[in-house]
Amino acid sequence: MGLLVVACGGRSPTSPDSGSAVPAQPFAPAAHAPFPEVGSTSTASGSVLTRPTVVPIVWQNDPLAGQLVDFAARLGSSSYWRQALGPYGVAPLSVGTADVETKALPPSLRDGDLRTAMADIFSGAGTVENPPSPGTVYAFFLPPGVGIRASINGADTVTGQSCVAFLGYHDAFQLGGGPYAGSTVVYAVIPRCPLTGELAVFTDPLDAVTVAASHEIVEATTDPTKTGWSSLADLSNFAWTILLGGEVGDLCAWNFFTPSDIGHAVQRIWSVEGALAGEDPCAPEGLYFGAAPTGLGEISVAVGGTTFEARGLALPVGASATVGLDLFSSAPAGPWAVSAVEPAVKMLGAPPTLAFAFDRTVGENGDVLHLTVTVLGSGTLGGALPGYEGFVVESALGTQRTFWPVLIDSR
Ligand SMILES: [Zn+2]
Numbered sequence: 001m002g003l004l005v006v007a008c009g010g011r012s013p014t015s016p017d018s019g020s021a022v023p024a025q026p027f028a029p030a031a032h033a034p035f036p037e038v039g040s041t042s043t044a045s046g047s048v049l050t051r052p053t054v055v056p057i058v059w060q061n062d063p064l065a066g067q068l069v070d071f072a073a074r075l076g077s078s079s080y081w082r083q084a085l086g087p088y089g090v091a092p093l094s095v096g097t098a099d100v101e102t103k104a105l106p107p108s109l110r111d112g113d114l115r116t117a118m119a120d121i122f123s124g125a126g127t128v129e130n131p132p133s134p135g136t137v138y139a140f141f142l143p144p145g146v147g148i149r150a151s152i153n154g155a156d157t158v159t160g161q162s163c164v165a166f167l168g169y170h171d172a173f174q175l176g177g178g179p180y181a182g183s184t185v186v187y188a189v190i191p192r193c194p195l196t197g198e199l200a201v202f203t204d205p206l207d208a209v210t211v212a213a214s215h216e217i218v219e220a221t222t223d224p225t226k227t228g229w230s231s232l233a234d235l236s237n238f239a240w241t242i243l244l245g246g247e248v249g250d251l252c253a254w255n256f257f258t259p260s261d262i263g264h265a266v267q268r269i270w271s272v273e274g275a276l277a278g279e280d281p282c283a284p285e286g287l288y289f290g291a292a293p294t295g296l297g298e299i300s301v302a303v304g305g306t307t308f309e310a311r312g313l314a315l316p317v318g319a320s321a322t323v324g325l326d327l328f329s330s331a332p333a334g335p336w337a338v339s340a341v342e343p344a345v346k347m348l349g350a351p352p353t354l355a356f357a358f359d360r361t362v363g364e365n366g367d368v369l370h371l372t373v374t375v376l377g378s379g380t381l382g383g384a385l386p387g388y389e390g391f392v393v394e395s396a397l398g399t400q401r402t403f404w405p406v407l408i409d410s411r
Contacts, residue, residue, distance in 0.1 A: 030328040030366040032292035035275040036240045038248065039233030046134060046184065047227040050089055052076075054137045054217055055096035055130040061104060062143035062192075064206055069098040071210050071264055072139065075217065080259045083284040084269035088222050088229060088248070096130045109148040111189070114140060115173055118185055123178030132180050137170075137220045138187040139213065148191055163193035165347050168212035170220035186224040188216035198254075201399040207265040211256045214266035215249035223247050238301055238310040242381060243343055243390045243405035252282035254401040259284075280330035289329035290402045291338045291369065291393045296323065299409040303385060312407035315375045315389075323406070325369040325393060334364035336397035340371060343392055344382035353379035353389045354408070375410050387411040 040047060056072040058065040075081060076093030085093075122132060130136065142148065148162045150169050160166055170188040175181055190213045195202050202208040222229040231237055231246040244250045248270040255268045268282035275281035280288040299312035313321050325338060338361050344350040359370040373391065380386040389408040394401055 027332050027365075029279050029330055030326060032278070032290070032326040032328045033294065033296075034278065035281050036231040036237035036251075037234040038229055038231050038246075038251070038270055038272055038275065040227075040229050041233050042227035044227065046225060047223075048088060048090065048229065049135045049137065049186070049221045049224055051091050051094075051135045052137055052221045053094040053096050053133075053135050054139050055099060057099045057101065057138060057140045059101045059105065059141075059143040062141070064192075064209065065100065065141075065143075067206055067264075068141045068209065068213075069100075071206075071213065071262065072098070074262045075214065075266070078259055078261045078266075080214075080262060080266055080284060084271075085218065085221065087271065087273060087283070090221055093217070093221070096136065099130065105143065105146045107145055107147065109142075109146060111148065111150045111169075111171070114148075114187070114189065115185075118187070119173075119175060119178075122175055122180045122183075122185070132175065132183040132185045134184075136186065137217060137224075138185065139217055139220075140187065140189045141209065141213070142189065142191045144192045146191070148189060150189070160348060162189075162191035167191070167193060167199075167208075168216040170216045170224075172220075172225045184225065186220050188213070188220045190216060202265070204264075207256075207258075210262075210264040211267050215253065218267075218269055219247045219249045235301075235308045236310050238303075238308070239312060239390060239405040239407035242385060242388075242407065243392055244403055253403070255282050255286070255288070256400075257284075257286055287329065287331050287333055287400070288402060289327075289333050289336055289365070289397060289400075290395050290404055291325040291327050291363075292404050293371075293393060293406055294324040294326055295321075296406065299407065301385075301388070301407070301409070310407060312409060313373070314409045315373070317375050317378055317410055320372055320374040322370055322372045325371055327363045327365060327367040327369065327395075329365040332365070334397055335362050335367075336364065336395050337362055338369055339394045339396070340373070340391050341394055342379075342390065344379065344384075344390075348382040350379060350382050351377070353377045353410075354391055356391070373406075373408070375408065378410050 056069050073095045168190045172186045175183050231240040251270040252268045256265045258265045271283035296311045298309045301310045340356040355374040357372040379389050393404045
């Protein structure tokens with residue numbers, strides 16, 4: 001799922017000045033706090049789609065329909081897919097027969113409408129062209145002018161409108177009756193959003209769709225029923241799950257590039273190996289830069305009947321704390337801009353619960369910035385976690401952004 005967190009980089013190696021007798025220092029990323037340890041929360045069959053097939057669903061009245069079907073076909077055999085998904089044990093993505101819908105959609109849909117339509121088709125007596133089977137991902141490319149309301153990560157308390165609260169989502173449900181009763185239907189939904197606000201970084205409307213589609217199709221593959229790969233496996237870094245979404249697309253959101261064998265932009269994907277090395281946690285290899293907080297403590301998190309310790313700040317309402325921010329990049333880059341945002345405020349319209357003050361808002365690899373956070377009031381993280389606040393330290397360079405989340409216990 002992408003809470004509006006969904007950026008291009010090329011490595012630019014430093015080369016010694018040919019006129020200089022002194023060799024240049026090799027570049028090294030500055031030391032910073034470790035990244036979360038993304039893992040699979042279940043090894044059960046179906047927790048990861050190891051042999052995935054995507055079925056693109058497009059609408060005849062959509063001017064991008066043909067290009068989207070073409071994108072889906074290129075995605076699966078691309079070097080991007082192999083480099084990003086190979087380490088998760090996922091084979092190249094096959095492509096089912098595209099489903100071109102002729103019946104226009106109403107301007108406003110709910111997620112349940114799509115589920116009902118799918119359940120009707122799969123429960124019917126007629127022949128189904130792309131029946132649900134383990135590995136199948138139905139990718140709905142909604143046409144322009146159609147909005148959808150979704151329940152995000154299954155939590156009805158955090159719902160939102162497409163293009164406002166999210167740029168795409170994926171989910172799954174089980175069929176109750178008919179010839180495929182008991183089958184799990186895995187699907188991704190990519191709404192068509194105007195190239196305004198954060199999407200103004202795109203000049204081609206197709207790129208905005210293909211970036212979101214790569215994110216959601218990858219996550220539908222690595223975490224189809226929310227028991228696969230995510231930062232939920234590392235509860236000490238629960239902030240990455242609750243504030244960013246925690247799945248392998250979410251953690252590299254807004255980090256995109258255009259592979260030559262696809263021809264349209266796709267999003268980079270979390271790399272367990274890259275994260276462990278502490279340098280570039282996204283794949284395929286590109287440029288990663290960020291601002292990692294220092295001086296966090298341990299807080300107690302109570303969620304869903306369990307309590308565990310996680311990195312964060314214990315700050316009662318009215319209190320302030322200053323954290324250091326270690327700036328680092330995987331290759332020479334920047335300087336870049338650093339800011340702090342509350343996701344629930346930005347994406348769900350919740351009232352602000354935090355105030356931020358920086359000593360500096362620009363820096364590069366090796367710089368240390370300071371951020372003072374004041375808790376103004378007690379929030380709920382958009383309904384997800386009453387008694388807690390959270391913010392995301394955002395690093396922005398050109399069209400590219402990265403995020404480092406911090407959880408606050410204000411109880
Ligand atoms: Zn996501």
